[in-house]
Amino acid sequence: MAPKQRGVRAKSSKADRSDEIMESCGLELGSSDDDAPEVVTFEDSKAQALRSVKQALESARREKDLLKERRKKRQKLFQEQKKRKLLSVELLEEIDSLQKQSQRKAEATPQDEEQREEELEEMTETKQEKLEHSRKLKGNYKVTTVKPQALSSFQQKTAEDFLQSRLYGAGSRRATTREQKSKAEKLKLRWIRKQIPSS
Amino acid sequence: MGEFKVHRVRFFDYMPSAIRAMAFNSRTERLAVARADGTVEVFNFTDNYFQEKVIPGRDGAGIEALCWARQRLFSAGLSGEITEYDLENLQPKSTVDAYGGPIWTLSSNSKGTQLAVGCEDGTLKIFEILADRIQFKRNFDRQKSRVISLSWHPSGTLLAAGMMDMIRIFDAETGHSAHRLLVERGVGACKSKEVVVWSVVFLSNHTIVSGDSVGKVQMWDGVTGTLITTHFVTKWDVLALSVSQDESSLIAGTSEGTVVQFQFLPCTVNDQDKDWVRTRTFKNHSHDVRALVHTDISVVSGGMDTQLVVRPLLDKVEKNTQESALRKIVFPHRSLVCCAKKSGLLLFQFPDHLELWRLGESEGHGKPGDSLPLKRKPEKLIHLKRKGDDHVWCSGLSPCGEWLAYSTVSSIRLYRLQIHDNIISITKVSKVPKILHSAQQLCFSSDSSKLFASCSHSSVIVVSLSQSECKYVHTFKPQPGCRHPVHLLHASDDGNWLVAANTGGEVHVYNLQKLKLHCTVPVYSSCPTALAVHPTTRNLITVHADQQIFEFSLLQKEYTEWSRKLQKQGLHPLWLQRDTPITHITFNPKNSAHILLHDMFMFCIIDKSLPLPEAKSQFSNQMTLRSLPESDRIRHSHSFKICKTFQPLLSLSLLEDQSLVVVERPLLDIQSQLPAPVRQKKFAT
Numbered sequence: 001m002a003p004k005q006r007g008v009r010a011k012s013s014k015a016d017r018s019d020e021i022m023e024s025c026g027l028e029l030g031s032s033d034d035d036a037p038e039v040v041t042f043e044d045s046k047a048q049a050l051r052s053v054k055q056a057l058e059s060a061r062r063e064k065d066l067l068k069e070r071r072k073k074r075q076k077l078f079q080e081q082k083k084r085k086l087l088s089v090e091l092l093e094e095i096d097s098l099q100k101q102s103q104r105k106a107e108a109t110p111q112d113e114e115q116r117e118e119e120l121e122e123m124t125e126t127k128q129e130k131l132e133h134s135r136k137l138k139g140n141y142k143v144t145t146v147k148p149q150a151l152s153s154f155q156q157k158t159a160e161d162f163l164q165s166r167l168y169g170a171g172s173r174r175a176t177t178r179e180q181k182s183k184a185e186k187l188k189l190r191w192i193r194k195q196i197p198s199s
Numbered sequence: 200m201g202e203f204k205v206h207r208v209r210f211f212d213y214m215p216s217a218i219r220a221m222a223f224n225s226r227t228e229r230l231a232v233a234r235a236d237g238t239v240e241v242f243n244f245t246d247n248y249f250q251e252k253v254i255p256g257r258d259g260a261g262i263e264a265l266c267w268a269r270q271r272l273f274s275a276g277l278s279g280e281i282t283e284y285d286l287e288n289l290q291p292k293s294t295v296d297a298y299g300g301p302i303w304t305l306s307s308n309s310k311g312t313q314l315a316v317g318c319e320d321g322t323l324k325i326f327e328i329l330a331d332r333i334q335f336k337r338n339f340d341r342q343k344s345r346v347i348s349l350s351w352h353p354s355g356t357l358l359a360a361g362m363m364d365m366i367r368i369f370d371a372e373t374g375h376s377a378h379r380l381l382v383e384r385g386v387g388a389c390k391s392k393e394v395v396v397w398s399v400v401f402l403s404n405h406t407i408v409s410g411d412s413v414g415k416v417q418m419w420d421g422v423t424g425t426l427i428t429t430h431f432v433t434k435w436d437v438l439a440l441s442v443s444q445d446e447s448s449l450i451a452g453t454s455e456g457t458v459v460q461f462q463f464l465p466c467t468v469n470d471q472d473k474d475w476v477r478t479r480t481f482k483n484h485s486h487d488v489r490a491l492v493h494t495d496i497s498v499v500s501g502g503m504d505t506q507l508v509v510r511p512l513l514d515k516v517e518k519n520t521q522e523s524a525l526r527k528i529v530f531p532h533r534s535l536v537c538c539a540k541k542s543g544l545l546l547f548q549f550p551d552h553l554e555l556w557r558l559g560e561s562e563g564h565g566k567p568g569d570s571l572p573l574k575r576k577p578e579k580l581i582h583l584k585r586k587g588d589d590h591v592w593c594s595g596l597s598p599c600g601e602w603l604a605y606s607t608v609s610s611i612r613l614y615r616l617q618i619h620d621n622i623i624s625i626t627k628v629s630k631v632p633k634i635l636h637s638a639q640q641l642c643f644s645s646d647s648s649k650l651f652a653s654c655s656h657s658s659v660i661v662v663s664l665s666q667s668e669c670k671y672v673h674t675f676k677p678q679p680g681c682r683h684p685v686h687l688l689h690a691s692d693d694g695n696w697l698v699a700a701n702t703g704g705e706v707h708v709y710n711l712q713k714l715k716l717h718c719t720v721p722v723y724s725s726c727p728t729a730l731a732v733h734p735t736t737r738n739l740i741t742v743h744a745d746q747q748i749f750e751f752s753l754l755q756k757e758y759t760e761w762s763r764k765l766q767k768q769g770l771h772p773l774w775l776q777r778d779t780p781i782t783h784i785t786f787n788p789k790n791s792a793h794i795l796l797h798d799m800f801m802f803c804i805i806d807k808s809l810p811l812p813e814a815k816s817q818f819s820n821q822m823t824l825r826s827l828p829e830s831d832r833i834r835h836s837h838s839f840k841i842c843k844t845f846q847p848l849l850s851l852s853l854l855e856d857q858s859l860v861v862v863e864r865p866l867l868d869i870q871s872q873l874p875a876p877v878r879q880k881k882f883a884t
Binding site: 155156158159160162166167168171172173174175176177179180 | 277278279300301303319345388389392395412434435436454487874875876877878879
């Protein structure tokens with residue numbers, strides 16, 4: 001361990017006081033150039049370095065924890081929303097049972113009859129199946145197919161929005177209807193005043 | 200002569216649609232105009248710019264681009280489909296989905312064999328034009344940004360595509376991009392916004408001209424891929440470009456409503472070096488110019504202010520002649536108003552609905568020019584919305600006001616009306632004969648017992664009406680080989696004659712008692728714009744697009760004496776110089792020598808008993824006649840009595856009680872409902 005070294009200050013008391021004042025204010029005008037640099041022991045700096053590393057690790061851990069918490073909360077929220085959106089368990093059981101019933105029906109009939117009739121029956125049964133599937137279930141649920149035009153109309157809407165925004169959107173420097181009306185009114189009044197001969 | 204009570208109607212809220220695209224067919228001299236609501240109109244430039252054909256649009260099918268390929272007309276829009284139009288039956292013939300998303304631009308090569316289509320997803324697709332349809336041929340290399348504009352090189356081997364921030368030159372054989380020309384963005388605040396190349400033109404010397412959203416017109420060298428010059432034309436966007444056939448003149452349309460012309464001229468006299476020089480600026484529009492066409496002699500522009508402006512170039516036509524006049528086509532060249540003469544009802548046709556109004560009543564008398572107080576205000580009785588997506592094509596109201604019919608491209612609907620004081624009932628006639636599925640023109644007979652509907656190939660279907668059902672009676676077919684659509688249909692007041700005129704200039708007269716073709720009026724070179732049969736003399740009056748008037752006697756099957764006299768003397772030059780066509784003819788029951796006609800800016804009563812005006816005499820001499828003493832008036836008066844008090848006129852009819860109904864649509868009312876123009880600082884405002 002290096003011995004503590006302190007430069008001997010051979011200054012007057014006034015200078016000392018002024019030095020102290022300056023140091024306390026944080027100003028080190030003349031003194032920093034003349035004096036030797038402050039001695040900082042190895043232990044001090046080691047301790048400081050360790051402390052800063054610990055702090056960094058600690059803050060990183062805290063941040064990770066915070067993020068984890070947030071993610072957990074979000075996941076919970078999504079699950080709850082999904083639960084609310086999905087059909088209830090009882091409803092699903094009912095649909096399941098219906099499906100099994102109609103499947104059994106469809107399987108039962110072809111075994112009993114001739115081939116051609118079997119095929120017809122199958123066709124009618126599948127039709128009935130379809131109809132049964134689309135009938136109204138308990139509660140306010142209805143099953144419908146999504147129209148395939150949804151995607152193309154979205155593209156069309158984006159294109160229309162692009163055109164509208166380029167020609168009439170922000171930065172297009174267009175006159176508003178209020179401005180137009182006020183201009184027209186001003187011109188009208190000016191013209192009327194012109195027509196009345198001034199006496 | 201004529202003292203009428205006039206019902207001055209200004210409650211028809213007719214709103215024209217903005218012009219979105221135009222295409223000119225130089226061989227047939229026809230201009231096709233596509234409007235924002237999907238309507239396509241065809242104007243005949245050789246026949247006094249008459250609006251020959253109107254193909255109605257449909258909801259959700261706005262058109263972005265239009266082009267001719269030989270004699271076939273194609274359009275494409277943001278719905279992603281390419282539509283070919285049947286110009287004989289005035290309907291869309293076939294549609295092909297391009298599967299590239301919304302289509303921004305469409306262009307055919309100079310031979311008319313291929314169509315190039317620029318889509319939202321960045322693809323350029325080539326379709327081959329076959330005899331009866333178009334077929335997908337290939338895709339070019341897919342780009343990252345949407346293709347907004349397209350231009351074929353006259354040789355058909357190269358294509359220039361204007362996209363966001365750049366222009367790409369494609370090789371038509373390989374489909375690969377040969378050059379990429381980067382367009383500079385605007386300065387300041389506009390630096391962050393992408394620049395849109397709204398329009399490109401590929402010239403035969405491999406120069407590419409582009410107009411973009413920053414407001415500059417740039418000339419590029421297509422061989423090396425470098426910029427030649429930049430012209431800053433406007434602070435707003437340059438939306439359209441068009442080049443003349445001989446590539447010596449170029450026009451650019453801007454958002455301000457100006458059209459700037461550039462000409463390829465030598466910079467100094469005796470210099471071989473030619474360059475593009477900015478010459479003229481035309482300011483004929485108040486709103487954005489979206490579509491431009493450069494014909495051989497004129498500049499045709501159209502845009503958001505819905506007016507079609509034809510500006511002849513004074514270095515190509517003779518100054519101060521009829522040919523060199525500026526033409527503005529504002530209103531349609533056909534009637535959108537039906538008047539029921541016996542019951543005082545008016546039917547207004549809109550693209551998506553029909554309105555039935557009852558005229559107001561007033562008492563009292565006054566001096567000519569007075570406004571009479573209203574006893575009962577006009578009221579809207581029925582607002583009938585159309586069914587389906589197709590726009591209303593034509594409509595009709597019977598003279599007694601009890602039957603109403605309208606037709607779209609896909610269906611005809613007939614309604615029975617009952618109006619007793621304030622009880623109005625409208626019932627749809629459900630069983631319309633199957634043969635009636637769409638009509639280009641609808642007309643009721645004067646006793647409201649029959650409905651006439653014109654269908655494909657100039658044929659007319661007659662259907663009889665009774666109580667609440669209608670039965671098919673007969674189909675009138677003119678001679679085979681007649682392929683033009685009927686645009687005028689008129690049933691005479693005595694119920695004996697039906698006259699149908701088509702866009703080929705043929706006028707057929709059918710005898711309703713014998714149910715066969717009576718005669719065909721000799722074909723005149725100009726298309727008829729209005730016709731009517733006189734109730735007592737049975738003379739057919741036709742007025743044509745070049746403002747000629749003919750009177751044809753149906754009983755003798757020849758032109759009348761008066762008509763021959765008129766042709767021999769010729770019409771007054773001021774009559775011939777009018778630029779809007781006559782759209783309606785009607786007669787005065789009290790005076791059989793009177794013919795009432797009107798066009799957009801005047802209405803005229805022709806008194807056949809008076810002498811015809813001389814070419815040098817004053818034409819509109821009503822005011823002077825009034826100031827002359829009685830004895831002198833007879834010497835100076837001539838048969839054409841013009842009145843310009845009511846403008847712009849959409850319709851004029853004479854009711855049974857001798858009052859005139861005048862439907863006006865002031866231009867200011869239309870202008871106040873247009874979308875915003877650009878904000879310009881004008882001096883002293």
